[in-house]
Amino acid sequence: METTTIGGGEGATGMAAHMEVEAFRRLFPLPFYDRHLSKSVRPDARTLDSARETTISLGPVASADGSALVKIGETTMLAAIKLEVMTPSTESSDEGSIAVEFYMPPICSPMVRPGRPAEVAPVISQQLSDVIMSSRMVNLKELCLISGKASWIAYLDVYCLNADGSLFDAALLSAVAAFTHLQIPLVSVNEEGRVFTVSGEQQEKTKLELVNKEKRKLSIGNTPFPVTCVIHKEHIVVDPTAEEEAIMETSITIVLDTLGNLVSIYKPGGVGLASTATIKECISRTKRRMQDLKIILEEAVSVMEVD
Amino acid sequence: MGKMEDRIDGRNANQLRPLACSRNLLHRAHGSARWSQGNTIVLAAVYGPKAGTKKGENPEKASFEVIWKPKTGQIGKQEREYEMILKRTLQSICLLNVHPNTTTSIIVQVVGDDGSLLPCAINASCAALVDAGIPMKNLAVAISCGLMEEGSIILDLTKSEEEKLKAFAYLVFPNSPLTVIPKVPLSKEQPIEQGIITSVTRGAMPVSGYFDCMNRGVAACAAISEFLRRSLQKQSSDDTSRAA
Secondary structure (H helix, E strand, O other), rough: OOOOOOOOOHHHHHHHOOOOOHHHHHHOOHHHHHHHHOOOOOOOOOOOOOOOOOEEEOOOOOOOEEEEEEEEOOEEEEEEEEEEEEEEOOOOOOOOEEEEEEEEOHHOOOOOOOOOOOOOHHHHHHHHHHHHHOOOOHHHHEEEEEOOOEEEEEEEEEEEEOOOOHHHHHHHHHHHHHHHEEEEEEEEOOOOOOOEEEEHHHHHHHHEEEEOOOOOOOOOOOOEEEEEEEEEEEEEEEOOOOOHHHHOOEEEEEEEOOOOOOOEEEEEEOOOOHHHHHHHHHHHHHHHHHHHHHHHHHHHHHHHHHH | OOOOOOOOOOOOOOOOEEEEEEEEEOOOEEEEEEEHHHHHHHEEEEEEEEOOOOOOOOOOOOOEEEEOOOOOOOOHHHHHHHHHHHHHHHHHOOOOOOEEEEEEEEEEEEEEEEHHHHHHHHHHOOOOOOOOHEEEEEEEEEEEEOOOOOOOOEEEEOOOHHHHHHHEEEEEEEEEOOOOOOOOOOOOOOOHHHHEEEEEEEEEEEEHHHHHHHHHHHHHHHHHHHHHHHHHHHHHEEEEEHHH
């Protein structure tokens, strides 16, 4: 092993020759990444425009009406939807509603301390509900039971189990998957005029008339698919890990739907500016990634149906 | 565009609401500014730089903290998101190496909300930072652009327009550079205004619609940037004459 000589005035690159890779990575993260990016490769052997391996599994939570577990590399998200009956508001009497919550428990990342909620959690929560509403993925009219009397409220809870970058991507993908898996339970009205859900065993026993005849799924219209890119100098790095996000500070999240519409371009500040050319490039990366994600989601659904 | 008076308040598509900016209103703060666009009014105060950074921030750089105060009620998710966007936007325009290991607090008080609240808050905080003398690379200018059903674009949305529109975007651009050096034609390089600092969108829109918004936004921001520059120069000359 070579000994490291820390000579006066010697820059990061000068020292690099005498240093172990891991030490160089920790001490000079920026030059470490610069060197990788200039060779069009990333420390985890991915190319700049390739995303990590993505898996979707539907229905991991049996007690929820719809659920999905999504992994993008190490980033893991669990989304679950619970339906409850509510009285719709007078302005939108024939519509249901969706309440989104995003949780980052301390197990997900060393950055989150117990007792102190993560700063990004409410931000991602807001982003999720904005995108779900903007894309009109779920037709809220389908969540209506009896116009003006009863409709569904879908409580969508997304839990981050492991935070390793591109949190919003994984969160939105899990939310979309959970909505595709969602089954609307049977409901009935009792003597007092209250609407309640009927579970499987009760179905034979109950003499009351069912409001909806069979369990149904929502027709998911145009599905939104997200891609987060990190902009570093002239490079565009797709699907960054937590380390990459921390070092290269400018990130841009693009959400496209299956019709090719732009649902969101989200760039909160950052050192780098996004020019028109950069945005166009990011959009074309998103289109490519969207095809892959669509196939992964379809496969997850078909596996579910075979079971 | 077509018709001239196609908006409820009689403005045409490209017209902004009357802008007003006054600085140095709060004498306990290190810098303050009140920015209004029609009935949307935001008061921003800057305290700092104060010694030390919060845990988890890079002590080699100056850090920022944004506190959003809604007009009424408690701070919600939407406000938390605005805080984060504002913080990262301001961080990107300030020189962070000048005051390492310091924290600058920006308190944003919403006085009136009639749409385009986030752009208004960004403009207000930017003026407040100038008032506090925080070293900055350039100013940031924010605008809201709405995409109408038939594809035309309107600027500086009111609250009722935001609710009715199919899609809209909040865009933040760096202000146009002013230099005594005669303009050298930049070879191939993008002129500075072309890049966006911050982008937040609502509603689905075609990709081309977004780029239309961007182009209109750049043009409108040049006007706002000119207004901001004039207002800053006027008030700073007032200050010096008072001091003398």
